[in-house]
Amino acid sequence: MAATVNPDLKKERENSSFDPNKITSFLYGGPEIVKKKRELESLALNDPDYQHEDLNFMSQEQQYETFLKKTLLMVTKVRELKIDVADRHFYRSAVIGTNPDPLGLHVGMFLPTLYGQASQEQKDKWLKMAENFAIIGTYAQTEMGHGTFLRGLETTATYDPTTQEFVINTPTITAYKWWPGGLGKTSNYCVLMAQLYIHGKSYGPHPFMVQIRSLQDHKPLPGVTVGDIGPKFGYGSVDNGFLAFNNVRIPRENMLMKYSKVEPDGTYVKPPSTKLAYGTMVQVRANIVVNSGRVLAKAVTIATRYSCVRRQSEMKPGHPEPQVLDYVTQQYKLFPYLAAAYAFWLTGQTMMSVYTTSSNQISKGDISALPELHALSAGLKALSSWVANVGMEECRMACGGHGYSHASGLPRLYANMTPGATYEGENTVMMLQTARYLMKSYNQSLQGEKLAGSVAYLSGVQPVPAAGRTRNMLDLGVLCDAYRHRAARLVHEAAVQLRNERQAGKDQPDAWNAASVDLVKAAMAHSQYFVVKNFAERLTDSTLDSSISDVLTRLCQLHALHGLVTNSGDFLEDGYLTGTDVRQARRHINALMAKLRPDAVALVDAFDFPDGILNSVLGRYDGNVYEHLLEWAKASPLNKTDVHQSYHKYLKPFLEDNRAKL
Numbered sequence: 038m039a040a041t042v043n044p045d046l047k048k049e050r051e052n053s054s055f056d057p058n059k060i061t062s063f064l065y066g067g068p069e070i071v072k073k074k075r076e077l078e079s080l081a082l083n084d085p086d087y088q089h090e091d092l093n094f095m096s097q098e099q100q101y102e103t104f105l106k107k108t109l110l111m112v113t114k115v116r117e118l119k120i121d122v123a124d125r126h127f128y129r130s131a132v133i134g135t136n137p138d139p140l141g142l143h144v145g146m147f148l149p150t151l152y153g154q155a156s157q158e159q160k161d162k163w164l165k166m167a168e169n170f171a172i173i174g175t176y177a178q179t180e181m182g183h184g185t186f187l188r189g190l191e192t193t194a195t196y197d198p199t200t201q202e203f204v205i206n207t208p209t210i211t212a213y214k215w216w217p218g219g220l221g222k223t224s225n226y227c228v229l230m231a232q233l234y235i236h237g238k239s240y241g242p243h244p245f246m247v248q249i250r251s252l253q254d255h256k257p258l259p260g261v262t263v264g265d266i267g268p269k270f271g272y273g274s275v276d277n278g279f280l281a282f283n284n285v286r287i288p289r290e291n292m293l294m295k296y297s298k299v300e301p302d303g304t305y306v307k308p309p310s311t312k313l314a315y316g317t318m319v320q321v322r323a324n325i326v327v328n329s330g331r332v333l334a335k336a337v338t339i340a341t342r343y344s345c346v347r348r349q350s351e352m353k354p355g356h357p358e359p360q361v362l363d364y365v366t367q368q369y370k371l372f373p374y375l376a377a378a379y380a381f382w383l384t385g386q387t388m389m390s391v392y393t394t395s396s397n398q399i400s401k402g403d404i405s406a407l408p409e410l411h412a413l414s415a416g417l418k419a420l421s422s423w424v425a426n427v428g429m430e431e432c433r434m435a436c437g438g439h440g441y442s443h444a445s446g447l448p449r450l451y452a453n454m455t456p457g458a459t460y461e462g463e464n465t466v467m468m469l470q471t472a473r474y475l476m477k478s479y480n481q482s483l484q485g486e487k488l489a490g491s492v493a494y495l496s497g498v499q500p501v502p503a504a505g506r507t508r509n510m511l512d513l514g515v516l517c518d519a520y521r522h523r524a525a526r527l528v529h530e531a532a533v534q535l536r537n538e539r540q541a542g543k544d545q546p547d548a549w550n551a552a553s554v555d556l557v558k559a560a561m562a563h564s565q566y567f568v569v570k571n572f573a574e575r576l577t578d579s580t581l582d583s584s585i586s587d588v589l590t591r592l593c594q595l596h597a598l599h600g601l602v603t604n605s606g607d608f609l610e611d612g613y614l615t616g617t618d619v620r621q622a623r624r625h626i627n628a629l630m631a632k633l634r635p636d637a638v639a640l641v642d643a644f645d646f647p648d649g650i651l652n653s654v655l656g657r658y659d660g661n662v663y664e665h666l667l668e669w670a671k672a673s674p675l676n677k678t679d680v681h682q683s684y685h686k687y688l689k690p691f692l693e694d695n696r697a698k699l
């Protein structure tokens with residue numbers, strides 16, 4: 038086994054223009070945090086208790102069992118090691134990698150819903166148990182018939198004032214809860230979203246705390262039907278489940294009552310906003326923006342390192358085969374996603390800080406930030422997960438045949454991350470939510486209202502510059518202006534389209550549907566403007582080390598220019614940019630890629646994913662791909678014996694029969 042670093046990768050690292058540790062520090066928030074991160078990762082990755090066979094060699098059942106064991110062990114160790122709450126994600130991501138785990142929903146949605154939706158008395162009753170994993174819960178909202186349309190949920194919670202209980206019922210097959218993570222076999226509690234009925238009147242979906250399995254023998258409680266929904270595209274390590282209730286009674290106190298309340302006599306107390314009940318989803322959407330940047334970073338790390346190790350074809354007759362990353366077409370596949378990974382990494386940080394500030398405000402009773410927070414998180418969640426999806430697949434294909442092998446890590450990364458475009462709000466639906474906010478804001482600006490936050494730019498109409506003006510298409514100010522103009526114009530055009538549909542006689546819902554392609558386009562342009570502007574703003578940070586600001590600026594330029602060229606019609610349509618501008622942009626992309634080429638490996642190294650987290654033979658830090666590919670294949674279950682048992686069962690008699698007939 039080669040212990041040295043592959044010479045091509047070694048050379049790449051020697052020739053880079055900067056020290057990747059400086060960018061690592063910038064990405065994670067300082068050297069102290071990086072130090073802590075590395076310590077915790079190495080603690081987890083070197084712990085023999087977490088070692089197991091490759092998941093790719095296991096059945097779904099084995100994957101679930103392995104991950105259940107591993108995550109329970111992790112909970113115990115986190116407690117024993119007294120790892121700070123703020124640092125736990127480093128340890129956790131080293132233990133589970135990019136695989137979802139059976140406790141993911143407990144930590145990611147069940148606990149946050151208790152924090153965000155439970156009254157103080159309810160927190161006193163359940164939080165200690167939930168935080169200490171004495172009970173395990175999930176977030177049961179989606180039903181077989183409805184995921185997107187929350188108001189269409191069919192599960193009912195009917196208040197019975199005589200006993201002061203809610204009766205939980207699943208009236209139809211389509212009302213079965215379907216999909217919640219950890220529901221099938223792991224959880225004994227759930228936060229259940231159900232339609233609240235009092236005295237025959239419907240009050241819409243509300244969250245309820247419901248026990249579903251016995252705390253003694255883990256059997257489903259009377260009236261509860263629960264199980265696993267079966268194999269999926271990915272997510273083998275999680276028991277996504279189904280759940281139904283046959284008139285199960287729970288105490289009145291089990292409705293989560295921080296905002297809405299039901300008094301003992303059945304009086305309903307309205308929340309300050311009905312949408313506060315959707316709060317956990319907003320938090321998870323903000324998290325998806327962070328995750329999208331990370332998964333894209335992982336995919337480009339794998340594909341970029343491999344593209345430096347992989348040599349193929351002959352560029353010049355008689356010369357050695359070049360590293361495939363030297364093909365400009367290969368750079369054009371990977372570098373825009375390298376730049377996008379940086380863009381979304383930074384967007385994720387801004388999204389989380391907006392989330393923290395707004396949710397602090399909301400929890401103190403000021404809900405004015407709610408619409409902006411919802412619209413921003415919905416649009417960025419959709420944009421970032423879409424880009425990550427396309428990027429992961431592009432990276433896989435850029436690895437040629439070996440990208441198709443599970444050894445590359447890319448199929449599993451994709452299969453586990455692609456549902457980010459579907460869960461927590463299907464992406465088109467989320468873009469339409471953002472569009473709804475944009476239309477409302479645009480109309481307010483027409484009424485002379487001053488807009489704030491991410492839509493402030495809609496107030497001032499930008500004129501189309503005079504023809505013949507030349508621009509420096511590398512100037513980040515020019516690029517931000519172009520994205521801003523495009524977003525404002527597409528918002529305006531969607532509004533005009535909506536108005537035209539109305540004037541043509543359609544009612545509001547039909548007009549909205551007819552204009553929805555334009556509305557999604559407007560929301561997309563708005564979200565892309567936010568990402569480009571955010572990237573550019575982060576570069577103005579005066580504390581940024583000058584040795585890395587040059588290379589980060591190139592990435593920002595590439596991100597903005599690539600988006601501009603890919604969507605050039607939008608920028609050209611009203612003459613804001615000229616054909617010359619777009620041609621110039623294309624040339625700049627080529628020049629930027631040439632400048633980024635020597636720094637490509639250092640730029641992916643800076644993401645600082647240890648091999649144990651990347652889980653990819655192709656993306657290994659040492660680049661010793663080929664020997665490990667062979668070793669990995671030899672470990673495959675089919676290779677446990679030289680002659681497989683199926684030979685004796687099927688192949689042998691078949692061959693013998695054919696030979697006998699000759």
Ligand SMILES: CCC/C=C/C(=O)SCCNC(=O)CCNC(=O)[C@H](O)C(C)(C)COP(=O)([O-])OP(=O)([O-])OC[C@H]1O[C@@H](n2cnc3c(N)ncnc32)[C@H](O)[C@@H]1OP(=O)([O-])[O-]
Binds near residue numbers: 184186188318459
């Ligand atoms: C590891 C992964 C685990 C995965 C877990 C899951 O997937 S869990 C399952 C995840 N499942 C999903 O994600 C389901 C996705 N579906 C949904 O979230 C909702 O059904 C909906 C938002 C699509 C529509 O909701 P609706 O029909 O009730 O609303 P409407 O369209 O009639 O608009 C009325 C007003 O409300 C506003 N508003 C809406 N939401 C919010 C909010 N969160 N905050 C603030 N405001 C919000 C909206 O902007 C509008 O404002 P306006 O213009 O009147 O001022």
Ligand SMILES: Cc1cc2nc3c(=O)[nH]c(=O)nc-3n(C[C@H](O)[C@H](O)[C@H](O)COP(=O)(O)OP(=O)(O)OC[C@H]3O[C@@H](n4cnc5c(N)ncnc54)[C@H](O)[C@@H]3O)c2cc1C
Binds near residue numbers: 176178184217463466
């Ligand atoms: C891996 C995974 C894990 C999940 N975990 C959980 C969980 O823990 N808890 C939970 O409750 N749920 C969970 N879900 C469910 C998830 O939240 C839903 O699948 C998601 O919200 C999408 O809803 P849907 O399946 O009803 O899609 P649909 O709404 O049926 O989407 C189908 C198509 O219809 C389109 N469409 C629907 N409505 C509109 C509209 N108004 N305008 C335009 N187009 C529209 C969509 O764009 C899409 O193209 C999970 C799902 C997956 C895949």
